Amino acid sequence: SSVGRASLFAHAKTGGFAQPAPVLRNPYRDDPLLDRILKRLLPRADYDKVSHDLSKFGDRIVSEIDELGRQAELNQPRLEPYDAWGNRVDNLIVCKEWNRLKEICAEEGLISIGYDEKVDGLTRRLHQVAKLYLFSPSAGLSTCPMAMTDGCVKTLKTLGLYDNHRFSTETVNRLVSRDGKKAWTSGQWMTEKKGGSDVAGGCDTYAVQEKENFYRLYGYKWFSSAIDADVALTLARVVDKQGNAAEGTRGLSLFLLRIKDDNGHLNGIQMIKLKNKLGTKQLPTAELLLDGAQAEIVSDPGRGVAGIANMLNITRIHNSIASVAGMRRIISLARDYSTRRTVFGRLQADWPLHTATLAKMEVETRGCFLLIFESARLLGMTESKQGTSEDSALLRLVTPIVKLYAGKQCVPLISEGIECFGGQGYIEDTGLPSILRDAQVTPIWEGTTNVLSLDVLRAFSGKEDVISLFYKRINELLANAGKVSELKDVIAKVENGLKQLQSQLGKATQAAKSGSGVHVDAEKQ
Numbered sequence: 001s002s003v004g005r006a007s008l009f010a011h012a013k014t015g016g017f018a019q020p021a022p023v024l025r026n027p028y029r030d031d032p033l034l035d036r037i038l039k040r041l042l043p044r045a046d047y048d049k050v051s052h053d054l055s056k057f058g059d060r061i062v063s064e065i066d067e068l069g070r071q072a073e074l075n076q077p078r079l080e081p082y083d084a085w086g087n088r089v090d091n092l093i094v095c096k097e098w099n100r101l102k103e104i105c106a107e108e109g110l111i112s113i114g115y116d117e118k119v120d121g122l123t124r125r126l127h128q129v130a131k132l133y134l135f136s137p138s139a140g141l142s143t144c145p146m147a148m149t150d151g152c153v154k155t156l157k158t159l160g161l162y163d164n165h166r167f168s169t170e171t172v173n174r175l176v177s178r179d180g181k182k183a184w185t186s187g188q189w190m191t192e193k194k195g196g197s198d199v200a201g202g203c204d205t206y207a208v209q210e211k212e213n214f215y216r217l218y219g220y221k222w223f224s225s226a227i228d229a230d231v232a233l234t235l236a237r238v239v240d241k242q243g244n245a246a247e248g249t250r251g252l253s254l255f256l257l258r259i260k261d262d263n264g265h266l267n268g269i270q271m272i273k274l275k276n277k278l279g280t281k282q283l284p285t286a287e288l289l290l291d292g293a294q295a296e297i298v299s300d301p302g303r304g305v306a307g308i309a310n311m312l313n314i315t316r317i318h319n320s321i322a323s324v325a326g327m328r329r330i331i332s333l334a335r336d337y338s339t340r341r342t343v344f345g346r347l348q349a350d351w352p353l354h355t356a357t358l359a360k361m362e363v364e365t366r367g368c369f370l371l372i373f374e375s376a377r378l379l380g381m382t383e384s385k386q387g388t389s390e391d392s393a394l395l396r397l398v399t400p401i402v403k404l405y406a407g408k409q410c411v412p413l414i415s416e417g418i419e420c421f422g423g424q425g426y427i428e429d430t431g432l433p434s435i436l437r438d439a440q441v442t443p444i445w446e447g448t449t450n451v452l453s454l455d456v457l458r459a460f461s462g463k464e465d466v467i468s469l470f471y472k473r474i475n476e477l478l479a480n481a482g483k484v485s486e487l488k489d490v491i492a493k494v495e496n497g498l499k500q501l502q503s504q505l506g507k508a509t510q511a512a513k514s515g516s517g518v519h520v521d522a523e524k525q
């Protein structure tokens with residue numbers, strides 16, 4: 001009756017309809033490609049173990065981790081620089097969920113899996129990358145300290161310091177610990193006010209020697225993420241007895257330092273302020289004054305940039321994982337929602353225009369996904385006995401490419417994903433907007449898109465003939481793809497793209513030899 005209908009809106013009632021929310025399912029079992037790629041790349045016995053771990057971890061993400069990540073977004077870090085009596089205290093307050101997420105990272109072996117020498121090198125990196133990929137969108141940005149922790153382990157090991165240098169050895173052991181109470185994490189302080197891309201042009205931090213490898217650092221670090229970490233790698237210019245320091249890249253050396261001492265006192269560091277950011281709000285990012293911070297030099301003098309590049313090449317892979325995992329998360333939620341939301345009398349899923357939108361997103365995401373697993377495969381190969389110098393050269397090339405490409409693609413794609421929820425996608429309480437906010441950082445930090453494009457050229461101009469290796473690898477893949485007749489047109493497009501690339505690079509090389517400079521068509525690049 002008309003009275004019955006009207007009563008739906010009486011008093012506190014807001015109508016009889018409530019839209020079912022999208023549901024997060026086990027991201028491993030829900031993923032269309034992950035299991036297939038692991039089956040293809042891993043030896044059978046390893047696959048069974050890895051698959052079991054990922055399946056279990058996927059359940060934990062749904063039942064526990066996703067909510068911790070959400071709470072970290074809702075309870076953001078803050079800084080109390082002074083106490084009530086005017087004493088400088090630099091008290092950083094993070095929520096308990098953030099600390100719990102970091103403990104879970106250790107317990108689940110998100111770093112240690114990558115370095116477990118009992119396991120084949122390829123398997124351990126593929127396992128680690130798969131696990132990080134599942135974890136990332138629920139991780140409340142605890143993946144940021146994990147990236148830098150992984151990068152720090154890699155750097156100290158590559159520089160030959162593990163088992164040779166007391167502080168580095170303790171640091172590595174703590175960074176790979178599976179004990180959530182004992183595990184350390186690392187920061188990476190490169191950016192200063194004058195420059196984050198042009199690190200050498202920006203670096204005004206000076207290192208004054210105390211004795212042997214021990215120095216005191218003076219400078220201002222402009223962006224320092226995960227500032228609740230235990231150690232950091234940073235760059236500074238060594239000052240000689242006359243007070244002079246070398247300019248440019250060759251003046252920079254790499255230092256390792258504790259952020260606090262065993263009593264919890266900051267090591268000659270002041271946290272000046274926390275950044276007020278568009279996204280990554282869960283993550284404490286600070287401006288730091290280094291006022292005599294004690295540090296040990298860990299590179300040869302003047303080899304700081306080359307040293308920290310070991311870290312960059314790892315954190316860039318982590319960054320790509322975050323970009324692609326964000327894409328995957330928004331698609332899986334949007335797909336689920338399309339089976340729950342009725343529009344114009346049909347489920348979204350039954351409208352071809354809507355499914356075409358989802359399909360377009362799916363294709364792009366799968367492409368990026370395959371690229372991160374190619375970088376993980378190459379990383380694993382280079383770290384295992386099976387690796388060749390060709391693998392190392394290709395890894396050097398693929399790393400900036402996957403970082404720049406996935407970072408660039410994820411922002412518009414996640415924006416499209418948000419639109420799939422209509423107005424609800426714009427509403428903070430749904431948790432959806434933070435997926436877009438957090439995506440926008442991935443093309444910026446760890447090297448912007450253009451800076452990484454230049455890094456691709458740096459990789460091409462290295463000692464190895466990377467261009468030929470690249471063509472060889474693509475041609476192998478094309479030959480394999482040629483067995484599938486439906487791929488004929490796609491293969492022709494890739495071949496055409498390769499020809500254009502060859503011609504552009506040929507022109508650039510010619511111009512570099514003659515010193516004339518070249519106009520490279522940016523679209524064609």
Ligand code: UCC
Binds near residue numbers: 144197
């Ligand atoms: O942004 C940050 C965020 C931290 C949060 C972590 C999040 C991780 C993701 C989490 C997921 C949720 S930390 C700051 C990041 N900053 C950057 O990425 C800097 C961007 N700028 C560059 O990448 C530049 O290309 C520079 C600074 C690396 C290059 O500067 P220069 O001064 O022009 O350097 P050169 O002279 O070209 O290179 C110096 C040496 C060379 O070696 P040698 O001397 O042997 O020839 C280069 O080949 O360093 C070597 N090198 C590399 N080696 C430079 N780049 C690389 C590389 N990528 N790999 C290997």
Ligand code: FAD
Binds near residue numbers: 196224225441444
């Ligand atoms: P700029 O270098 O000034 O770049 C501005 C623009 O100029 C960009 O578009 C860039 O592509 C372009 N550009 C620069 N050089 C060239 C060139 N040669 N050719 C063409 N274009 C060019 N840094 C750390 O060291 N540690 C951290 O923990 C950290 N955390 C961060 C957290 C957040 C949330 C953010 C946003 C940044 C963080 N950063 C950190 C800093 C980050 O790495 C830098 O912001 C980034 O590398 C860019 O440097 P910049 O800000 O100085 O920009």
